[in-house]
Amino acid sequence: MYKLNAMDEKQVTLNDSFWSERAKLVRETVIPYQWRILNDIELDAPPSFTIRNLKIAAGEMHGEFNGMVFQDSDIAKWLEAAGYSLAVHPDKDLERMADEVVDLLERAQEPDGYLDTYFIVKEPHKKWTNVRDWHELYCAGHLIEGAIAYFEATGKRKALDIMCRLADHISTKFGPEPGKLKGYPGHEEIELALVKLYRVTGNRAYLDLSNYFVNERGNQPNFFRIEAEARQDESNYNLAYSQAHVPVREQQTAEGHAVRAMYLYSAMADLAKELNDESLLDACRRLWSNVTQKRMFITGGIGSSAHEEAFTVDYDLPNDRAYAETCASIGLVFWAHRMLQTDLNGDYGDVMERALYNGILSGISMDGKKYFYVNPLEVWPTTTNHRHDMQSVKTTRQSWFGCACCPPNVARLLSSIHRYIYSYDSEGICVHLYANSEARWKQSEQLITLSQQSEYPWDGRINLTVQMHEPAEFDIKLRIPGWSEGATTRVNGKIVSTHIESGYATVHRRWEDGDQIELLMSMRVQRVKANKDVRANAGKVALQRGPVVFCIEEVDNGTNLSDIVLKRQFEPEFHFREGFLEGLPYITVQAWRSAPKKDEILYSPLSVDERVSTVITAIPYFSWCNREPGEMLVWLRTE
Known part of the structure; x- marks a missing residue:
């Protein structure tokens, strides 16, 4: 099992004309625009109620809770996007807004650590009574991710401490011990967030809780059915909708809600790496094959059915009714990136790239103010606007949604695009994506910089330059995309033969300052x-x-x-x-x-x-x- 380290914003400088421009768009337009929406002051979008709900929960306003049961996740993803943006582009005004959010979260949090505005404001007596449907753990996961991104960008601990208290509270409610709920979330998310929290804090309890949620899922007797009986819910719930039909290691095909599946599989990949769990990694590989070889659109979209926003059966990939939720493609990128850190294979990089350039970018307009939730591959407006079975397909992007998971999800991904380009270990560096950038890492007890220049994705010529103080021997692994019909590698102007394994060409040598690599890929x-x-x-x-x-x-x-x-x-x-x-x-x-x-x-x-x-x-x-x-x-x- 590989144990690669993904580089973050502090190790990567991005300066290309493609992704840098989109990160700039998020920083200058998307984050402020979404802030106005979350505060209900953007005239071109419907009210969000998100900040208002927090103020009511904090006792600073009177009123009713409004929005979805998972409305808190919108501000959480906004905070995460702000954190990633601040990590590479300090901005006092944005930091002040983020601090306001953190302070508000602190005031809304209850003394025992609980934090969810829907239940604080609307139904406090129903906390943890419907984990299957009511998204408490999902919201907690996004809040944790947002706090971590903000802490890593600014060094301010307040948000992180708030979320540690929330995670500690959750650990008193769930687990194998007597008196605790032996369950797991209906909408996965907290599992991967807890792994992140463990990596930041070093608190093993968070990793163990994530592992418990993943391994308990789908066991018999089924928690969702026990929970439903307790609240006298006799509805016929499809357990596969939440990937709870069988234990995760026994799942052979991707089933149910596509976004939920992606967050679950991402957590499984994280846990496989942290715990050296080969059986969990094998399950990821099996599910990966099913998703990408039989259930994925050419755009990197997944989840073909509007009903339950779900996978259906192999090769059911309709064009005009494609659901292909933007969030699902984002989740696919999360999963692909995690798989690359444990199972270096160009197929993961290929799919990550496919989703990034197609199924995700289609979800946001070029001015950053309009969004697609659903990304079809064929649109005939006259028909789409009149057919009941195409109600989810929109013929123009929308300014916002009642269920607004996709817009802030796009923002947090594009503002963190630096994280997906490179990984490294003791043997060298891996280049997963191509973009004008600089990567900095420690190798052979010295700081090394790899500078990349290209006009990708419009040109297949990639130039890389090594900068270092002393000569050192290590690998530079370059992903050769599956679409490329041929690739030539030169070092200092001379063609070199490279060992290509699992989609990566390895250039191994004793490198000196100023050495250059040219990778030329056929692009027609x-x-x-x-x-x-x-x-x-x-x-x-x-x-x-x-x-x-x-x-x-x-x-x-x-x-x-x-x-x-x-x-x-x-x-x-x-x-x-x-x-x-x-x-x-x-x-x-x-x-x-x-x-x-x-x-x-x-x-x-x-x-x-x-x-x-x-x-x-x-x-x-x-x-x-x-x-x-x-x-x-x-x-x-x-x-």
Whole structure:
């Protein structure tokens, strides 16, 4: 089992034109915008009630609790995003706002450590009586993550101490000891948060509690059924919805609510690493294979069904009804990144990259103020707006949601993107993602810097420079993406043969200050096909260049996009044009579409001359719906 260390914001400086710009957008626009929403002062968004609920819980306002039972998680994720942002870009005004939140949390917390505004304000007598449905542990997990991010950025302990008191309170309520609830959350999250809390504080009790929650899950007699009987709830609950149908080590396929599954699997990977638990890691590998080889969209979206926001069956990947919640792709990145630290394999990096560039970025508009909860791969607004089975699909991004889990989740991920690029151990450094950046770590008792320069994801040429005081021998491992049809590695201008294992090319040598690596990866527009069992995509292809999936929109190509058929004999062409879609590239490709006809009847015999030649324009999928609303399509028919 690998024991890699992921680098954080203090070890990585990011300065590329792609991810740095998005982190800047979060810092300058998204975090302030979401702060106004959480305080109910943003006129372009519906009220959130989140800060108001906290003030009521603290006894500083009168009124009723409003919002979802898990409303506290919104401010928790905002605090986490603020922490990550402050770690790389100190900002007195943002720190002051975050301090206000922390102080408010402290005032709302009860003397025994309990903290959840829904139950403090609305139903105090029902605490811990419906762990399956009421998200107390989920909210606690997000609050813990937010406090840790803020502590690591500022060194201020108040938020961390508040959450330690909350975690200590939870440990008095759950566990194998007599008198405690022998259960686990309905919505997983606290499991991975407790591992983080253990790593920051060194308190083994938090790791043990996380391990208990994971290992107790799905055991018989089932806790959720016992709990339901106690409150006389006779509803027929689907245990697989919360991954509680069987113990985690026995689960063969990804089932139930996709976000819950991702948070559970992330915690399992963390625990496998901390406890050297090979059986838990094996379960992760098995579930990973099922998710990414049979239940994942080409965009890195997961959870194909709006019903229960869930996985269904293998290869059920509809395009126009795809749920593919933004939070689920974010959870997939969390899981992939954790797997890389224990089981170094390029497949995890490939999926992490796919989700980052496609299924997650599509969830936020280019101005940072509009969001998609659901990320379909085909949209026909006329139909979408009239069909009951497509109610979850929106044809334009929304300013906010009643269930607003996705917007602050995007903010915390993009503001922490530094954490996903590199890992290191005693043998050297691993490069998982490509972006202009600097990584700094201790190797052979000295500080080493690896500088990376590239125009990724639009160019496959990566240049890396080693900076150090004394020569040292170590590995530099470079992920060779699965989409690359060839890669050449040069050291100081000379081609070197590299050992490629599990998707990583290892360059091992005695490095000296100023040594340079050039990695050149083939990057052309590819026509990608789906597995033959993905019935929705039979006879179709998607356009992909590097890690970026492209789509076509009505604004460029007119209506009835499903009528377009790509010509097989013509290669797609890749372009940049000043002023087009805020500087993003696009693809053109030769195609056919039906010849226009007047008074065409609904059905008629096929004739040979019913199509005309055309050129279509495809744009990065993540950028769709940033201009005029209209149709969108990822999978295209082909000759």
